[in-house]
Amino acid sequence: MDNPDSFPMRVYQIVAAIPEGCVTTYGEVARLAGSPRAARQVGGVLKRLPEGSQLPWHRVVNRHGAISLTGPDLQRQRQALLSEGVQVSGSGQIDLARYRWRY
DNA sequence: CATCTGACAGACT
DNA sequence: CAGTCTGCCAGAT
Numbered sequence: 001m002d003n004p005d006s007f008p009m010r011v012y013q014i015v016a017a018i019p020e021g022c023v024t025t026y027g028e029v030a031r032l033a034g035s036p037r038a039a040r041q042v043g044g045v046l047k048r049l050p051e052g053s054q055l056p057w058h059r060v061v062n063r064h065g066a067i068s069l070t071g072p073d074l075q076r077q078r079q080a081l082l083s084e085g086v087q088v089s090g091s092g093q094i095d096l097a098r099y100r101w102r103y
Numbered sequence: 104c105a106t107c108t109g110a111c112a113g114a115c116t
Numbered sequence: 117c118a119g120t121c122t123g124c125c126a127g128a129t
Contacts, residue, residue, distance in 0.1 A: 037122090037123045039111035039123095040112080043109070044109065048126085077110090
């Protein structure tokens, strides 16, 4: 297991705190995790989430408010967001000004 | 141990 | 507005 201060663990705790019906960006998660320029690693952590994780990873999008995944993965994230009231265009575009979570 | 590769972002050209 | 470069850091090769 990772020690509590590891980057992955900090990311887990932050993402777990994002309220339902809201979204935030990879960069924001990285910033809150204490590594303002490690946005890319946030994606890396979420990508390797253990099977069956209850972490709301779908509430994390890129700085443009767009879903960064492609193909079927994009549709899964889109559906997850739609089901909790977040409007998402067919291409995966979200209105950040409206749904962005402010810490 | 050296390199490469990203679910990104910000600064710069 | 579209490329290009760099920081960051875990995993894979």
